Structures are given as C-alpha cells and as structure tokens.
Amino acid sequence: MSYVNESAVAGSVLAARSVDFPPRVTIIDEGEPARAIYQIVSGNVMISKLLPDGRRQIFELLGPGGIFGVTPNGHHDSVAESLTEVRLTAFDKIPAENASNFNSFIAELLKIQICALHEHAVLLGRKSAVERVASYIMELIETPSNQARINQDLVTIRVIMTRSEIADYLGLTLETVSRAFSHLKRSGIISYERHDGIMQVHIKRLRPLTGTY
Amino acid sequence: MSYVNESAVAGSVLAARSVDFPPRVTIIDEGEPARAIYQIVSGNVMISKLLPDGRRQIFELLGPGGIFGVTPNGHHDSVAESLTEVRLTAFDKIPAENASNFNSFIAELLKIQICALHEHAVLLGRKSAVERVASYIMELIETPSNQARINQDLVTIRVIMTRSEIADYLGLTLETVSRAFSHLKRSGIISYERHDGIMQVHIKRLRPLTGTY
DNA sequence: CGAAGAATTGAGGTTAATCAACGAGGGTGG
DNA sequence: CCACCCTCGTTGATTAACCTCAATTCTTCG
Numbered sequence: 264m265s266y267v268n269e270s271a272v273a274g275s276v277l278a279a280r281s282v283d284f285p286p287r288v289t290i291i292d293e294g295e296p297a298r299a300i301y302q303i304v305s306g307n308v309m310i311s312k313l314l315p316d317g318r319r320q321i322f323e324l325l326g327p328g329g330i331f332g333v334t335p336n337g338h339h340d341s342v343a344e345s346l347t348e349v350r351l352t353a354f355d356k357i358p359a360e361n362a363s364n365f366n367s368f369i370a371e372l373l374k375i376q377i378c379a380l381h382e383h384a385v386l387l388g389r390k391s392a393v394e395r396v397a398s399y400i401m402e403l404i405e406t407p408s409n410q411a412r413i414n415q416d417l418v419t420i421r422v423i424m425t426r427s428e429i430a431d432y433l434g435l436t437l438e439t440v441s442r443a444f445s446h447l448k449r450s451g452i453i454s455y456e457r458h459d460g461i462m463q464v465h466i467k468r469l470r471p472l473t474g475t476y
Numbered sequence: 477m478s479y480v481n482e483s484a485v486a487g488s489v490l491a492a493r494s495v496d497f498p499p500r501v502t503i504i505d506e507g508e509p510a511r512a513i514y515q516i517v518s519g520n521v522m523i524s525k526l527l528p529d530g531r532r533q534i535f536e537l538l539g540p541g542g543i544f545g546v547t548p549n550g551h552h553d554s555v556a557e558s559l560t561e562v563r564l565t566a567f568d569k570i571p572a573e574n575a576s577n578f579n580s581f582i583a584e585l586l587k588i589q590i591c592a593l594h595e596h597a598v599l600l601g602r603k604s605a606v607e608r609v610a611s612y613i614m615e616l617i618e619t620p621s622n623q624a625r626i627n628q629d630l631v632t633i634r635v636i637m638t639r640s641e642i643a644d645y646l647g648l649t650l651e652t653v654s655r656a657f658s659h660l661k662r663s664g665i666i667s668y669e670r671h672d673g674i675m676q677v678h679i680k681r682l683r684p685l686t687g688t689y
Numbered sequence: 690c691g692a693a694g695a696a697t698t699g700a701g702g703t704t705a706a707t708c709a710a711c712g713a714g715g716g717t718g719g
Numbered sequence: 720c721c722a723c724c725c726t727c728g729t730t731g732a733t734t735a736a737c738c739t740c741a742a743t744t745c746t747t748c749g
Contacts, residue, residue, distance in 0.1 A: 310594075312594060312595075312597075312598050314598065314602060314603075314687055314688065315687075315688070315689065316687075318602040318687075319602070320597055320598040320601040320602045322593075322594055322597035322598075322601075333587055333590070334587060334591070335584060335587035335588045335591060340591045340594055340595075341594050363576065363577055363580045364576055364580075366579065366580035366583040366584075367576045367577075367579035367580050367583070369583060370579040370580070370582060370583040370586060371548060371579075373583060373586040373587065373590065374546055374547060374548035374586065375548045376590060377546070377586065377589060377590060377593065378547070378548060378553045380535075380590065380593040380594075380597065381523075381525060381535055381553055381554050381593075382525075382553075383597060384525075384533055384535035384593065384596060384597060384600060385525050385527065385533040385535075387597060387600035387601045387647065388533040388535075388600045388644075388646075388647030389527060389531040389532070389533045389647060390527075391736080391737095392736075392737070425694090425695065425696090426695070426696060426697090427695085431601075433601075434600065434601030434602060435737080435738090436737075436738055436739080437695090437696085438696095438697085438698085438737090438738075438739080438740095439736090439737060439738075441695095441696060441697055441698085442697085442698080442737095444696090444697095445696095445697070445698080457745085457746075458695065458696060458745065458746060458747095459746090474527055474528075474529075474531075475527065475528070476528065604704080604705095605704075605705065638726090638727065638728090639727070639728060639729090640727085648705075648706090649705075649706055649707080650727090650728085651705090651706075651707085651728095651729085651730085652704090652705055652706075654728060654729055654730080655705090655729085655730080657728090657729095658728095658729070658730080670713090670714085671713070671714070671727070671728065
C-alpha cells in the first residue's frame with residue numbers, strides 16, 4: 264500500500280515546496296509555531312516528545328507517504344527528526360487551512376496514524392521487553408518501504424536505528440533492547456554478524472513472540 | 477474548549493441518528509465492519525484493545541465532542557465501551573464518505589486525538605507509577621466536561637473509573653494504582669473518604685509529580 | 690593507529706507484578 | 720429487615736522484570 268496520493272491535492276492552489284534533510288537532524292521542534300505540514304517523499308522520520316528531565320519517547324516512525332507537522336492549535340506538540348536522508352513535500356500552512364479538500368486528504372492519513380498509535384500504546388502499556396522487540400522487528404518487516412527480502416520463511420532486513428533510538432521507541436533502556444536482541448539471536452530466531460544492521464529473521468518463529476497473535 | 481461543532485456539518489446530507497447506551501456496554505467490537513462514525517453528545521467512552529491472552533490496554537478516554545469509529549480500512553481496530561450513560565450522534569458510513577467537508581470536519585477532531593495519544597505514549601513508555609496516576613488525576617481535572625470544582629488550590633473531582641480500568645489505561649496493575657493513590661493520600665496531596673470516587677486534590681502539589689513539568 | 694560512538698555483557702539494585710488475605714459497600718433473596 | 724454474596728479497594732509479602740552502573744569489545748573514521 265502506498266500512502267502517496269498526489270491526485271488528492273491536485274487542482275488546489277497549495278504552495279507545495281520540496282525540502283531535503285540529512286540524517287539525524289531536527290526538522291520540527293516541540294512548541295514551534297506551525298508553519299507547514301510535511302509529507303515524506305523518501306526516507307524516514309521519527310516523532311518524539313521529551314520530558315523536562317531528558318526522558319524521551321519516540322511514538323511514530325514514518326516512511327514515504329507519512330505526514331507530520333499537523334496540529335490542532337498552531338503549535339507543534341512533538342519533535343520531528345530525520346532518521347535517514349529525507350525528501351519532503353512541505354505544504355505551507357495558511358493556504359492549506361483554507362483548502363477544504365486538503366483537510367479531507369490528510370484525514371485519511373491521520374486515520375492510519377491513529378491505528379498505529381493504538382497498536383503502539385498496547386505495546387508500551389502491556390508487552391514485555393522481548394515482545395516489544397519482536398513487535399518492532401515485525402513492524403520493520405511489514406513496512407513495504409523497508410524492502411524486506413523474503414526467502415521462504417527467512418527475511419533479510421536492515422535495522423537503521425541505534426539501540427538507544429529503539430529503546431526510546433519501545434519504552435525500554437538500550438541495554439534491555441540489546442539483551443532482547445541477544446536472546447532472540449541465541450534462540451536462533453534472528454541472526455546477524457556485524458553491527459551494520461543487516462539481520463536475518465525467521466518470521467514464523469518470531470511472530471508468536473510479539474504477543475499479538 | 478468545546479469540541480462540539482454542529483455547524484461544521486450543517487448543510488450536508490448526512491444521516492445523523494441519535495443513539496443512547498447504558499454504562500459499561502460494548503458499543504463497538506474490534507474487527508467489526510465499520511458502519512457508522514460516532515460523536516459523543518454526553519457521557520464518556522473508553523477505547524481499548526485486547527491481546528489474545530486477555531491483557532487490555534485502554535488508550536483513549538473520550539468526552540462530549542469526541543469521535544470514535546473512524547477507521548482507514550473499513551474495520552474497527554479497537555473496542556469502544558461506554559463508561560457512563562452516553563448519548564451519541566451516529567453518522568452513517570456510506571453517505572459520510574462522500575461528504576468531503578465531513579472528512580474535513582473530523583480531521584480537526586482527529587488532530588486533537590493524535591495529540592492526546594502522543595501524550596499518553598510518553599506516559600506509558602517513560603513515566604513511573606506515581607507519575608502516571610498523578611497525570612491521570614490532572615487529566616481528569618483539566619477535562620472541562622468533568623466539571624471539576626476549584627476552590628483556590630483545592631479541586632474536587634469524581635473518579636468514575638474502577639482501579640482496574642485505571643490500571644488498564646495507565647499500563648499498570650490495579651494493585652499498583654491503588655498503592656499510588658494511597659501514597660498520594662498519605663502525602664496529603666489528595667484526600668477521599670468513601671469509595672464513591674469523590675476526591676479533593678491539591679493541584680499545585682500534584683502537578684510537579686506528573687513528570688511533565 | 691588512536692579515538693569516539695555503538696553494542697554487548699555482567700552484577701546488583703529498584704520498581705512494579707504477582708500471589709494472597711482482608712475489609713467495605715451494595716444488591717438480592719429469604 | 721437481615722444475611723449472604725459479589726465486586727471493589729486496600730495492604731502485605733514475595734518474586735520477577737527491568738533499570739542502573741560498569742567494564743569490555745566492536746566498528747568506523749580521521
């Protein structure tokens with residue numbers, strides 16, 4: 264399923280700019296006045312919030328077609344950072360608000376986001392460390408833009424986030440994430456050699472560990 | 477702030493029925509085909525998901541103006557249950573999809589929901605038990621429809637959820653929730669006598685315990 | 690080659706879960 | 720009307736999971 268839906272905004276008078284960012288830079292800061300809405304053309308973006316004492320929670324991983332910068336009140340409620348190189352389409356705020364069919368266009372994308380947030384709330388509130396990591400790996404595999412290569416039951420993926428980023432996404436510490444990966448590796452469910460993120464996964468054995476099935 | 481926005485759909489041809497439910501009944505089951513979108517007129521609704529082994533996570537508490545039953549794919553992704561008696565406006569699905577300005581109307585409500593889900597993800601992923609309970613109480617106070625009565629620093633509220641429901645909302649066990657309430661009570665930050673949910677809160681002393689400030 | 694960042698692993702501490710008992714309140718039926 | 724039951728809440732003792740602190744290795748890059 265591709266999220267990209269250029270036709271939905273075709274015919275409107277929106278000023279749509281193209282913007283690029285290098286990996287691991289801040290695109291939007293929490294509290295910033297909302298100037299534009301962004302849709303990802305290529306690359307990955309993570310959305311997070313910080314507590315005053317430095318604790319961080321990442322709650323959305325967005326790929327091509329995903330949107331961010333949408334806010335009900337004129338100020339961004341969260342931080343958006345590039346994970347990879349990204350190319351974005353920026354829809355400037357003022358004309359966008361007038362375009363009624365633009366709101367209708369993003370409504371569909373917001374619905375998808377809400378489902379993902381629901382699933383993630385279950386993970387954060389109710390799953391064990393191993394279940395969280397297993398769910399994370401399955402999520403990577405099931406995201407089409409990640410181009411997981413499938414041979415029978417064996418899938419090859421690339422994990423581009425650091426242990427620390429994964430921890431902040433899963434509500435764990437980086438050590439616990441590392442131990443969960445090691446546990447899955449010792450169990451023969453995943454395998455990897457170097458720290459380059461390339462990983463082979465036995466999905467049939469991993470899926471039952473996610474807690475969802 | 478009132479979410480209710482009748483005017484936004486005025487002039488459309490949507491079939492809007494009124495529906496009532498008693499407390500603690502299932503309004504929508506996970507997996508059901510989506511027939512209607514609901515907006516709350518009065519009362520409270522909780523949205524949750526169940527894992528196969530019975531673990532439950534509640535992730536939204538909705539009051540007047542809130543919407544639910546919105547889905548990107550024709551099937552509900554979560555359970556909706558009444559918490560109190562509720563009166564709903566049901567917008568039937570098929571005509572609603574055609575109404576472009578209806579999508580635009582719900583987009584605004586979805587944006588508010590997404591912000592709440594972001595905040596809740598931080599709670600679930602990064603806050604301690606006491607911080608979660610403190611955040612929950614503050615959330616009750618700051619929800620206008622809950623009619624918290626404020627005298628100086630002292631606020632009176634009514635906690636209508638059971639310990640078990642609160643636990644499923646906060647990603648804890650009911651015992652841990654009970655202990656956190658007892659801890660706040662012993663500290664003199666909250667007070668209550670009988671199990672009727674009526675509670676007095678010192679907001680100035682409670683707020684610093686939420687972790688957010 | 691050396692330095693810096695990332696990942697792994699171990700030891701020990703802390704928090705919250707689990708298991709269990711008990712008390713309060715509300716509703717029902719005798 | 721009272722006795723009983725059932726649900727809900729509280730509290731205690733113990734266990735288990737995860738976090739914290741720390742040391743070591745691996746990897747990349749200048």
